[in-house]
Amino acid sequence: MANPIDTDHSSSRHDRSTCLFPSSSTDEAAEGRRWIESELISAGDSIATDVTSRAIAATIQAAWALTLQCFIVADVLCFGYSGPSGASADAADKHDAGTFATLYVMKLDRSEPVRSFIQRLQQTHQSSLTTTGPAGFEITLVEADTDQHKSNTAISFNVGEEEVRNGTATRFAHQEIDLSVIITKLPDNGLRVQLDYKLSHTDEGMAASVLRTFQHIFNQILTAPATLLIHNVNLCPSWDRQHIQKFTSNVSPVKRECLHDLIVDTCKQRPDQIAIRSWDGDMTYGELDDLSSRLASHLVQLGVRPETFVLSCFEKSTWAIVARLAILRAGGAYISIHASNPPIYLESVINRTKTSILLTDSHFVNQFRNTVPTVVELSPEWLRSLPATTKFPICPDIQPDNACLVLFTSGSTGTPKGIVQIHSSYVTAIQDYSRNLKLGAHTRFLQFDDYAFDISNLEFLVPLIIGGTACVPAPMRTVEDLASQIRILDANTIFLTPTVAIRLNPSDVPGLKLMCVGGEPLPKDLVRKWASHDTHLVNQYGMGEVAICCAYNDAIAPNTGAVIGRPSCGAIWLVDPASPESLLPIGAVGELIIEGPHLSRGYIDTTALHRSEAGFLKLVPAWRRDIHPHRAPARMYRSGDLGRLAADGRITYLGRKDTILKIDGCRVDALEVEHQARQFLGAADAVVVDLLGIINGKADPSLTAFLYLDAHPASCAPVPRAAPLLADALEDAGVRAKVEEMQRGIAAALPRYMVPTTWVLMSWVPRTASKKIDRKRIHVLGQGFYAGVLEERTKDIEYSQRMRVLPM
Template structure:
């Protein structure tokens, strides 16, 4: 039968009447459906319009699940079931189980949309209408309505349940309006009626048991009548359990995620039913024990720290391959042995100028092989380098000089005048300048032993400081220690399979931390960093890639779009990062190069996640952690883990984290946190631990298929 003739409420009554008539019984007269129709015809249309416009005013809720661009009409052709224990009756007597489940679903959905304004659809029986004998009327009184639930975090659970209950009661006179009519009542109403989740709460079909007279009656789920929504959740209330059944479109939402959500729904409903009068919405936990166990299974171990200094590992490479190419630049080439010798000479001179551990030395260079010499020399002297962009205004440079307390600056001959002034010593680094270094520096660098004696840098000393714009536009220095850069570079270098055969294009600005991968990850694995000129970088990058014989590049999607893959056949490996990577970006390069997408804030030493699979990429995928572990927490409370699949803030834990922000303890304390409650607690099979984490501020979801 079609729902134009009956609804789920009517069916047991129809079957009961058939059975009674079949057995020779006398049927009692039931109220006619025309009474319900008459009730509908007497509705106050102005009041109806006013109710829905007021209820849905300002609705900007994110619809869940979101439809992929390729899907205009979902087809819910997959089904899952989940059983949870019966809900305890400790809540207020006037709160119905249906209200409890609506509130629970709103909390779960709010986690998946990172919003305290939630909209979903609900199917109602229509049997609360003020019509005499409405419970016995046979006919289609069923209706679907948009349900909007607001979730202020400071509300108590009783207040939330009371609000949801009141809304359901106030909606009764208007629940037969119809979605098509509601959607025409304004833009807000139209948006709300675009929900993709439908919630159905119904009692067990006790009246449809097998009967000796009629035989076994095969019923179908209400879900089978609403297959045009991406996700439909039906909760059947029985004495011994709550049966939760979901029908969903697997092209829109994956099976594992639906399974997790059903568990979360039951878990939240149990908490709401047991909550005390002062329990707030913020205190309701959506992370099930199963979710927590899975997260700790992935993140149970933090990668070990590399307690060494960057220049020490470089020297090991230089001794192992002194004649191998270290730098191939537009302005010259340099072997490992030459780079080691020149940087040691300059380091000796810098030590004489007072450069040592914790000293920060700004660098101001155009693209050049001499920049690498300058960086390495600062490290060998024990200091930390801080790259400047010659194109930035002088006021920014002065602010960086002030913050670093710089007394020594290294620069190219072209840009040395940008750094003069104050009490600073500007050291020009070039081929000619290197020949003019004092003989004492040259002599002091003749033995590794004497240089090592002067260099007192330890793994916990800074190796570089990168200045970002900061939220106020004021330069904000991110301090990265030796052990962090080594742990990161060696970690992602191994993950990417960088080798001594790698020739990495040095495309990025020195003030952008991708340059650390292009230069230092490459040199630490024995590869060659390939440096184009500024003009080639801007005007003909393909020509530069071919001329330098680069087989690796780390580019933004925007830059990659400007290149023709067929013009650069030697570029065998392409890392895309620093901005959103779309399916189109990925697919465009797939036939031509091995691809990696990478993500990481400056505070996490270049990158902390990557993806390099050949299949399964989708827009926005970050991939798995490298040299660190990733956690997703409640965006409003980093002491609460977010459930799997829900939206939350990404936190990064591990030895790749920055020391903090230069001279800014307050901002450091706000962004780098210690020992959140969930980390200390652990779970049943994993002991908790202490740890330091960086709050990225980026909203993400943990996807089971991406781990």
């Protein structure tokens, strides 16, 4: 647990800020401290290194600020300081070792020259006044006596040579601070740096990384040319680059094959084996080959060619699999949709893909008669009546670079994003995935997810390519139904979200051997629940822009639920969230950049989505060319996810850097939901959408809308140094009517899982210094509120949430 330094807001123009170095220790009960040290400047170096030099002190402060920027995601940086000279030193004399009198508060302007930044630090140090940079960003030295700013790191200077001789200099650590940088003067003007840390907060690997990074940055900026800007500082030491090179070397070669060819090969090799075990009847590989070829030939007659998009709308059934395979064999790409999606959503998908053919069953055929020009109703009798074909391949023109499927996900303007996947990406990813998880003919994969979601492609394609069995369950409404279907179909492999997995009783599914989970962080309770059961638990990380998955962790422990493991198929890099040109060191908090042959082609129509293609890097960054100079340039994608790379190459997922949320494995853009809700609000009202949950280690996530209604009696102006009042919006009859109106409006435009299930009324809207909505603060406040009302939620809301947990 961090022990923050508190500072007074009155002497700073910065808003309230929290700059806590995150814990990396897995043993919170560990006692004591440890330190590591290194020579910062060699004794006798020609550089003037008097520890009392304000220039050197400011350079050290600047290096520490840039180091913190790597390891902490915060707009405003702050750290304790006990200096060798100036006003801060006088104040420090009045405090015992272990406390700080002052604390630096600053916001970095990445376009500022490093020399200018150091000079401003020096001026602030000398005068104890606020200095302002060219972009208006301030550096402030504040008194440490209240709770306005919080930090758990600090810098101190030891100047006594006797302390150095008798070895007591390292004892000058601030005992209540999690991480302390101690600078000590050596004979002949050398400088030594010690990093002193709490064992309950920081592990040895993280401490070593912080010290390496600090020294690496200090050495650069000590002699920085006048032209060096902050955002051009190299943040990644050579030791880290060498290890990152090893972690990113194992990129799978592209498999230039088509999905349907691999499935047909399996059909020819084992025609009598069960390919599909379903509630509505089993089907052998031979039967699958025959029926899918008949339908594929019919689709070719209807005009399906490579790059033709064909809609597929089915309940869970054997025929949904036949339909999708037939579309692929005809050369087309399938788009799975759900009939419950709002008409405006379906219309957007149809118009943007120029789709003219839809495959469905008797349940939905009438729904689409007037929407899609050609609606093909599948039935066993009709399929068997189609003429058999002797033409193989059915579409000889299909190539591995052609589209195989389009996945529509949340978009921020009310327009869903259509991600185009190609055959070679999926083939490469599936073969790598199957090999890593030891899947094969013994695998019986349950199709749990809705066909419109990306995981359903994994559930369908993987077992048929490796010669296993795709298990299709009957409609399920409860976890008990799920357990029953697993037993009836004898499924041994499944992918679930943690929300569902934690409700499943291991003793109810004794035949389940592999359970992959993803879409949300794994709570400790889930890991403990399955630890003693004969089921291998794998944490899987991915996104729609990547085929199958990006990374997996097959060695899960109760305290490592956020560890997504090592890359699958490609490479994962961690970069500065504000700039992909800056590679970060091991242990730093960065944005995950995905590289590899499993990336999608891109989006269906980037002109309509404006910024969507920005996620794919147009140029290969310089650090990628330097680290792997002989590897061919590859497509790279900015995930928007934050993570941390450990010294063993494993990655920990830390959340989103933007407004993309994940609930039950489904991606929701908060801005899109807000856009729809705002249609029912006044100009002075506000709405903020967030995901709340994972309380006390238990997963119960809820898509939450925070409302500010300007005309409401509880609304008021922001109160300095206070938090807005939060209330259950459904308790007020007038607000409840407004909420119900918004729910209907959102449900008419967006899929059901994107409709908020919790509504909170705010008395005012917290904002940052730049007047933007302070989403981080709202999230923290909301988590506390959500914990208090979790048991009091209205029955209808709980019911709607429960129905989303199990696909219908």
